[in-house]
Amino acid sequence: MDKKAYTEKEKLVLVSLVKEYGACIENKKTDGTSIQEKQNAWENIASYYNAQPDINIHRTSKQLKKLWDNLKQRKRKETTHLRHSQLLTGGGPPSEKKDDPVLELVTDIAKYSDVTRDCLWDSTALYESKF
Template sequence: MDFGKRSKNFTEREKSLLIEVAKEFVCIIDNKKTDGTSVEAKKRAWAALTNKYNAVSETGCRTEKQLHALYDNLKKKARKNMSDDKSEMYKTGGGTFCLKTTAIDEKIVALLTPQFKPLVNEFDSSAPYYNLDMLDAVSETPRKKGCLTEIKKKNINSLSASIIKRKKEKQSNEDCITKKKLEILELQKQQEVLKLEKTKNILELDIELKRVLLESAQLDLEFKRKTLNL
């Protein structure tokens, strides 16, 4: 065996063939369980997949290790390209940008759709980003010069509607906060008025009391004068 010799690169045809053959075994080889039974089932599935691949391949035989590595690399590349395209589409709002997703990536995504589409959560502030259907957008977009020139209108409309909705909700929240502040200020004003009224009443009573005391003192003084004159 020549350990220094590097195996030839996989062609696009070989990659497509691997994906096609993997359809039969995807439920096993992509099982996330790591118990002994699952691991053994994966080994048997990869062995069977390799045999089937080599039986129909027209470009030469490949080892199980080579096919396994290619399969993992295809998934990583598809995930990265889809993420990059979605990010660019979100940033441009549906404008023109260079498309990275390839036909092979589309096949991988179609094969492993649940792994590439997160659960929908419309209450998440990032929902417009995650709800963009890149698989549909890419599959229906012309690949002329590798650039995306038109995005599905429903995705753009959905994004715009979501932004408008969030702006309205923000404005509504601000209006509600302003209303509450005004109500608090009005309540504080009423409390101040009541406090002033109370202070006024106390002062008036105090003045009246002092006036009565003064009159009483004057009468007492007058009485004493008359007594002295007698």
């Protein structure tokens, strides 16, 4: 099986399609009806994705769902790294936030995939709330 990496354009196409079905896909319900709706949404996304003129490689709904999960995970990892670097001691310039249009769109669609909780007893809670 020959695996091809996704281009930035392919990722943007997927994210724009996921945006249309975001409410269904990011629904936390796991009952039979919701699962069936999610599967149908991913099948629709796959058919629209493969119908794009700029897409040369046919991808299945399973592959596209895996890419979406990987993009959300990458966004969570980037946010965690940024928060961690803000709390480091030792001086020096702060780490720079990378501008990635794909991850910006992921943040808009999957709002609750990267949630932090405030802690009243932690001294860094006030500092972190500014970011």
